[in-house]
Amino acid sequence: MKGIFVVGAGPAGMFAARQIALAGYDVFLFNRDIKPGGLAEYGIYPLKDKMKLGLRKQFSQVLALPNVHYFGNVLVGNSYEVTLEELEAMHPAAIVYACGAQGARKLGLPGADAKGVYAAKDFVYHYNQLPLYTGMDFSTGRNIAIVGMGNVAIDIARWLLIDDPDRKTESVTIIARRGPLEIKFDEKEIEYVEQHIARAELVAELDRVKEQCARCNQDVSPEKLFEQHFRHLKDPNFVFTPPRLSFRFLSSPAAILPDANGRISRLEVAENDLVLKADGSTSAVQTDRRVTLDIDTLIFAIGDTHDANIGLPMGPDGYATEPDPEHPREPHYEVWDPATKALIPGRYVTGWARKASTGLVGIARHDGEVAAAKAIDFVRNAPESNTLGESEILARLGAKGLHPVTKADLALLARVEQREAQAHQLVSFKYSDNEAMFSAIAEERERALRADTEQLAPMS
Numbered sequence: 001m002k003g004i005f006v007v008g009a010g011p012a013g014m015f016a017a018r019q020i021a022l023a024g025y026d027v028f029l030f031n032r033d034i035k036p037g038g039l040a041e042y043g044i045y046p047l048k049d050k051m052k053l054g055l056r057k058q059f060s061q062v063l064a065l066p067n068v069h070y071f072g073n074v075l076v077g078n079s080y081e082v083t084l085e086e087l088e089a090m091h092p093a094a095i096v097y098a099c100g101a102q103g104a105r106k107l108g109l110p111g112a113d114a115k116g117v118y119a120a121k122d123f124v125y126h127y128n129q130l131p132l133y134t135g136m137d138f139s140t141g142r143n144i145a146i147v148g149m150g151n152v153a154i155d156i157a158r159w160l161l162i163d164d165p166d167r168k169t170e171s172v173t174i175i176a177r178r179g180p181l182e183i184k185f186d187e188k189e190i191e192y193v194e195q196h197i198a199r200a201e202l203v204a205e206l207d208r209v210k211e212q213c214a215r216c217n218q219d220v221s222p223e224k225l226f227e228q229h230f231r232h233l234k235d236p237n238f239v240f241t242p243p244r245l246s247f248r249f250l251s252s253p254a255a256i257l258p259d260a261n262g263r264i265s266r267l268e269v270a271e272n273d274l275v276l277k278a279d280g281s282t283s284a285v286q287t288d289r290r291v292t293l294d295i296d297t298l299i300f301a302i303g304d305t306h307d308a309n310i311g312l313p314m315g316p317d318g319y320a321t322e323p324d325p326e327h328p329r330e331p332h333y334e335v336w337d338p339a340t341k342a343l344i345p346g347r348y349v350t351g352w353a354r355k356a357s358t359g360l361v362g363i364a365r366h367d368g369e370v371a372a373a374k375a376i377d378f379v380r381n382a383p384e385s386n387t388l389g390e391s392e393i394l395a396r397l398g399a400k401g402l403h404p405v406t407k408a409d410l411a412l413l414a415r416v417e418q419r420e421a422q423a424h425q426l427v428s429f430k431y432s433d434n435e436a437m438f439s440a441i442a443e444e445r446e447r448a449l450r451a452d453t454e455q456l457a458p459m460s
């Protein structure tokens with residue numbers, strides 16, 4: 001058999017698997033989490049029910065394909081449970097790595113290990129109930145700073161300002177390295193939190209940076225900014241609602257100052273100059289002007305990095321793909337080893353594992369499909385590989401002491417979670433720790449067996 005392995009069952013991996021299965025090949029998904037979905041399950045905002053339910057439905061349709069095999073709760077990587085060598089020893093005809101970008105970009109600031117300092121993805125995993133992260137301390141205080149001005153930063157602000165049931169939030173400050181024209185969030189995301197912006201305060205902040213921006217030919221007048229990004233602030237009847245959402249442009253965190261308990265209590269922020277480059281773009285240059293803010297929680301939403309512990313060859317931007325100086329902007333999927341300066345044939349990266357923190361689910365889907373097409377092409381012309389079958393792979397994983405979750409297990413879990421949702425009148429219900437999921441699967445299996453036995457028992 002020529003089976004294709006996919007590592008990671010987020011959107012990129014699931015849609016790659018679909019394409020591979022529809023082309024007639026057996027596809028074997030290895031996933032860190034018990035459930036499929038990746039950031040679609042554990043990243044997308046908890047209240048985006050319609051989107052989450054729609055994606056869950058599509059993923060269960062992929063898993064329903066008979067030639068898709070699933071091993072959840074299996075962490076692949078040389079520093080993890082199944083090394084790349086062990087994976088290769090199962091003789092895949094090709095491997096598509098769709099394991100996302102599990103690391104966080106760090107600034108290496110003094111005091112960065114203080115309590116109350118978090119990476120955005122970890123924080124988001126926590127409030128989206130990804131087991132492991134659910135039980136960790138992600139406590140927040142009254143005055144929170146988020147570094148970064150993309151959609152992830154605004155999602156987190158929304159949670160802290162509105163939906164966190166334990167919130168103590170009085171203020172959230174978005175800290176941005178560059179000016180207001182570099183805003184990366186979408187209009188529909190800021191709309192959720194716009195009522196928390198104090199208009200006069202934002203106008204004053206725009207006034208503070210306007211000369212710097214004008215030197216780079218940037219017009220940051222409130223009229224222009226409100227028109228482009230803050231439509232509700234234009235409305236004369238706009239009403240501010242506490243807690244407060246503020247912006248601090250042209251600023252970079254410089255030092256984290258902890259209190260006696262080791263928790264961040266102040267943040268030293270460097271002011272930046274905006275500099276016009278020869279190509280017309282701008283860059284932010286840190287100055288020695290400093291301000292200190294009273295901050296008890298700091299969240300970095302400045303992007304993710306690839307997990308080097310997996311053991312894929314690394315290049316300057318994460319997992320290494322074939323360099324192509326003539327087409328540097330074109331996506332490259334083939335894994336490349338900088339040490340040998342050679343391609344690793346039939347091994348691909350896709351989705352956020354190809355380009356970290358880039359694009360929405362639709363982009364990840366497309367990327368997964370492109371990688372799948374490349375893998376299919378490769379396998380079609382490759383010799384027979386004698387890939388192990390599902391039961392042999394399960395036996396190998398079991399022999400390592402692992403507890404892989406199969407498609408049949410996921411179906412049992414889905415039944416229990418559906419019943420829980422109905423019983424508590426929720427749109428959906430999900431367990432937030434692995435032990436609870438394993439118990440639910442075992443109990444549901446017992447229940448199904450009992451029901452079968454009762455049906456078979458002769459009527460007295």
Ligand SMILES: Cc1cc2nc3c(=O)[nH]c(=O)nc-3n(C[C@H](O)[C@H](O)[C@H](O)COP(=O)(O)OP(=O)(O)OC[C@H]3O[C@@H](n4cnc5c(N)ncnc54)[C@H](O)[C@@H]3O)c2cc1C
Binds near residue numbers: 007008031077
């Ligand atoms: C906070 C946040 C909010 C977002 N909101 C939206 C939104 O509203 N709408 C939208 O369209 N997009 C949204 N996105 C973007 C979207 O989530 C991504 O585009 C998409 O999930 C990327 O898919 P992926 O499959 O490449 O990676 P991921 O979704 O990260 O999936 C990676 C998968 O790999 C698995 N994995 C990781 N490491 C290993 C390993 N070592 N071994 C085995 N398996 C492994 C993980 O368990 C996971 O299942 C959001 C992203 C974030 C961070």
